[in-house]
Amino acid sequence: MSRTVADRAAAIAAVAEVFREHGFEGASLSAITARTGLGKGSLYYFFPGGKEEMAEAVLAEIDGWFTRAIFSPLRDDADPEAAIRRMLRETDSYFRSGRRVCLIGAFALGDTRDRFAARIAAYFAAWRAALAEALMRANRPEASERAEHAVLAIQGALVLARALGDQAVFVRALERLERELLAE
Amino acid sequence: MSRTVADRAAAIAAVAEVFREHGFEGASLSAITARTGLGKGSLYYFFPGGKEEMAEAVLAEIDGWFTRAIFSPLRDDADPEAAIRRMLRETDSYFRSGRRVCLIGAFALGDTRDRFAARIAAYFAAWRAALAEALMRANRPEASERAEHAVLAIQGALVLARALGDQAVFVRALERLERELLAE
DNA sequence: GTCTATACAGCGATAGAC
DNA sequence: GTCTATCGCTGTATAGAC
Numbered sequence: 001m002s003r004t005v006a007d008r009a010a011a012i013a014a015v016a017e018v019f020r021e022h023g024f025e026g027a028s029l030s031a032i033t034a035r036t037g038l039g040k041g042s043l044y045y046f047f048p049g050g051k052e053e054m055a056e057a058v059l060a061e062i063d064g065w066f067t068r069a070i071f072s073p074l075r076d077d078a079d080p081e082a083a084i085r086r087m088l089r090e091t092d093s094y095f096r097s098g099r100r101v102c103l104i105g106a107f108a109l110g111d112t113r114d115r116f117a118a119r120i121a122a123y124f125a126a127w128r129a130a131l132a133e134a135l136m137r138a139n140r141p142e143a144s145e146r147a148e149h150a151v152l153a154i155q156g157a158l159v160l161a162r163a164l165g166d167q168a169v170f171v172r173a174l175e176r177l178e179r180e181l182l183a184e
Numbered sequence: 185m186s187r188t189v190a191d192r193a194a195a196i197a198a199v200a201e202v203f204r205e206h207g208f209e210g211a212s213l214s215a216i217t218a219r220t221g222l223g224k225g226s227l228y229y230f231f232p233g234g235k236e237e238m239a240e241a242v243l244a245e246i247d248g249w250f251t252r253a254i255f256s257p258l259r260d261d262a263d264p265e266a267a268i269r270r271m272l273r274e275t276d277s278y279f280r281s282g283r284r285v286c287l288i289g290a291f292a293l294g295d296t297r298d299r300f301a302a303r304i305a306a307y308f309a310a311w312r313a314a315l316a317e318a319l320m321r322a323n324r325p326e327a328s329e330r331a332e333h334a335v336l337a338i339q340g341a342l343v344l345a346r347a348l349g350d351q352a353v354f355v356r357a358l359e360r361l362e363r364e365l366l367a368e
Numbered sequence: 369g370t371c372t373a374t375a376c377a378g379c380g381a382t383a384g385a386c
Numbered sequence: 387g388t389c390t391a392t393c394g395c396t397g398t399a400t401a402g403a404c
Contacts, residue, residue, distance in 0.1 A: 028396080029398060030396085040399080040400090041401095041402095051398075
């Protein structure tokens with residue numbers, strides 16, 4: 001069994017890493033075949049729509065993960081403060097303390113924004129709304145403002161950490177956010 | 185005179201917009217010839233090193249602009265508070281209140297980071313250091329922390345504003361920064 | 369389902385006339 | 387300095403055998 005990837009779900013995860021590292025334009029089909037271990041034929045069998053469909057699938061998968069791990073708890077957890085702390089913990093772990101880039105944020109900056117505008121906007125709007133909801137439930141003032149600022153700070157921290165090659169920037173930003181978000 | 189671009193300096197400005205809109209990989213030579221009005225021959229006459237040299241020139245030009253308009257005043261202006269306000273004003277205007285993307289930030293997220301790592305890191309480090317210097321001269325506490333947070337928040341605001349297609353996000357972020365930076 | 373072979377368009381870059 | 391023509395390569399995508 002020399003196959004690297006067994007099914008569509010595993011293929012999506014592999015493709016996601018290629019997009020994350022090279023962006024949409026930069027992710028060549030040959031890079032994708034190399035990473036997934038699938039030939040072009042198999043790739044087009046799973047994703048008849050080509051690269052565009054692969055990117056759609058990747059965005060949907062990321063959105064699903066964040067919804068389950070972060071957005072839903074922020075909206076529904078009986079303890080909103082705990083959900084906020086969980087958000088920060090999961091965010092740190094998902095982005096590998098700043099070593100990993102946000103694919104959706106990167107897509108937002110490039111040509112890709114127009115192509116996937118709806119998905120990109122929905123992801124960030126959902127994050128901001130869920131966090132605002134948790135802050136309101138936790139009786140913190142200026143919930144919307146704090147939520148928007150937190151989402152934006154996470155994206156900025158990823159940019160700056162990568163630009164400076166210093167993941168400590170990201171870790172510091174999350175620590176600051178914990179203080180700011182939960183302050184009375 | 186059907187020429188669009190008369191000299192190297194004007195060519196750099198035109199090329200910068202193409203990189204800003206399409207990224208490094210996405211900026212095809214034919215898009216660049218279209219925007220500059222120069223044929224490939226002329227382009228390679230100005231930039232013998234091809235796309236890589238064009239990008240170098242663009243990064244240097246942006247770095248120079250920020251140094252003159254923002255970083256130097258932050259370091260040297262006799263009134264550091266005025267320099268900080270000027271930074272926020274120039275930042276708003278440079279990024280067209282969030283409609284324009286930060287080319288250097290976008291480069292930092294992609295494959296391009298490794299290629300231009302030194303320039304990218306230098307730009308952000310200079311901004312952070314100059315702002316910290318101004319905050320210290322203005323006797324504000326936690327100057328380094330505030331400066332890092334401000335630089336990161338500007339980048340994040342650009343990402344989020346573009347992702348949501350809502351420049352108000354960027355404007356709000358700058359207003360918040362003015363309050364936070366200048367608070368005693 | 370997976371592979372190899374291939375089509376063909378577009379890429380970055382160069383040559384050389386003007 | 388600027389242009390057009392062209393090179394060689396890689397890109398996405400498809401066809402068809404297995």
